[in-house]
Amino acid sequence: MVLSAPPRSTPPRSASARRLTKSAAPKPRRRIRSASRMDAFAPYMYIAPFFALFAVFGLFPTVFTFYVALFDWNPIGGQTFIGFENFVTLYGDERFWNAMRNTFSIWILSTVPQLLLALFLAQLLNNVRLKFANLFRMTMLVPYITSVVATTIVFASLFGRDYGLINSFLNLFGIESIDFAANTFASHVMVSTMVLWRWFGYNTLIYLAALQAIPKDVYEAAAIDGAGGFKQFIFVTIPSLRPVIIFTVIVSTIGGLQIFTEPLLLSSPGLTGGAGRQFQTLSLFMYEQGFGDFKFGYGSAIGVTLFALIVVFSLINYLLSRRITSDE
């Protein structure tokens, strides 16, 4: 968005210039012809690897998911076409609705505080007089390079029922230890904390970059009009950040609806997301059905549903964020 501004007008000029140099170049004719034929073909060769890889490992599997979902498909036992039966069964399956509730609960608990925190920290970082600015920025990105697996293992220990640091801390204030994994809401808080921890710094840096791109005279004008810091934030900062906020919300939605590793490792060695499925997400449910029970068709139906949800929510996010933050 910031980067795309300068070079817009250049390509056409290069085209005509190229044609010019071609005809003017004093080179043996045969060489030019073969070289130019190669060159006409070259761009397609350069972009072909991406399209080939995407077609085979991205597009085809995505489309094929819709097909597999129409079958009772067992990798060992064979497959039978059953139409929409998988979907009918799925939407009557209490485990599905449970996973749906968990996914949304975890998604909201992780996304909303995370983005608000990121916005707040970005605002703090956006000051050229701030000392140690690089140090602050760098440490915030450390969680991002830590794997989800390592993150989950550390936080599982911190949230541990008997010896966890968080419970020890709560005990200092006379609060009873919480069995985070056993309680539905507490387990969602635990998983959300892991997601928040890994991504808040990344989003902070994205917001910071956007804040730095806001022209300073907008703030100056607002200050002259008597707008204080808070008013400036609401009427200048937020509207200017609109595209970036939409972007981060959509990315967090796509990521949030696919949360998988944390609940899987927390329910290890099982795949159910706790004894009562209290923190099984949709992605984990898909994995459980597909690769735990080898119901490829049923698992694909979950995948298709999740796919549709992501598309719908991305659209809703986009439209809502546009309405809410539009400055008329």
Next chain:
Amino acid sequence: MTTHSSSAAPVARSTGRPLKRAFAGRVRWWTYAFLIASVFMSAFPLYWMFVVSTNDSAAVSQMPPTVLPGGNFFALAEQVFTTVPFVQSLVNSFIVAGSIALAQMVLCTLAGFAFAKLQFRGRDPLFIVVLITMMVPTQLAVIPLYMIMSNLDWIDSLQALIVPGMASAFGIFWMRQHLASVLNNELMQAARIDGCSTWQIYWRIAFPLVRSAAFVLGLLAFVTAWNDFLWPLIVIQSPENYTVQLAIKALQRQYFVDYGLAMSGSFLATIPLLILFIFVGRKMVAGVMDGAFKG
């Protein structure tokens, strides 16, 4: 939320100087307090990982637990190396993440170069297709992807992890932006007059100009591949083909019971990235801020 600008502006006016830059205001003590708290929040879980992997389980399960590193690091690390083929898993992860990073640097720069600087029919629609593919959550198609790998006979092999990740839409977008702003057309014309083919322009001129942007892309790809879990979990079966994340998973026996070993494995698996980060962290920060748009 912040009061910098409102306090800076009147001061500037009263002294008759031009208005100061909006965000060069005085930094309040509580700004530092909040930022230090966020540093603590970012770093503490890693520190805790280190504490647990250097203590025996008695020390971290007493009341209150210790919060200082102990002397048990090598004992636990040795246990990690004997319980799972940890060295092999590190090597595998390096192969996978390294190949993906290299492939992305080359292929995305190449495609980015075509989209930024070459004329061809269908260029703009094709670029829009690239942008749209960024929004497709392909993780949900793991079941058919598994079938494809099964047909290719790639199950339980490292190429099943490498090949699907070799090019990315984000990488193409990122490299296109950089090439468009850095490589000027006069230079390209000059090269053409000198008889350079398109390939030579790419390899001799374009790539060197965007080396550092390609490096940042490679870093992000490396970190993503190193940390990937769902796909390796599905496609890799035998311990000698484990990536490091699968090795940690294998160390994790049971939730809430003796996580010393898993913590030690996690710590050992994070060290290579932390070392990398010390050297290239600034570049990565700049990359994230500069690219902004990545999922």
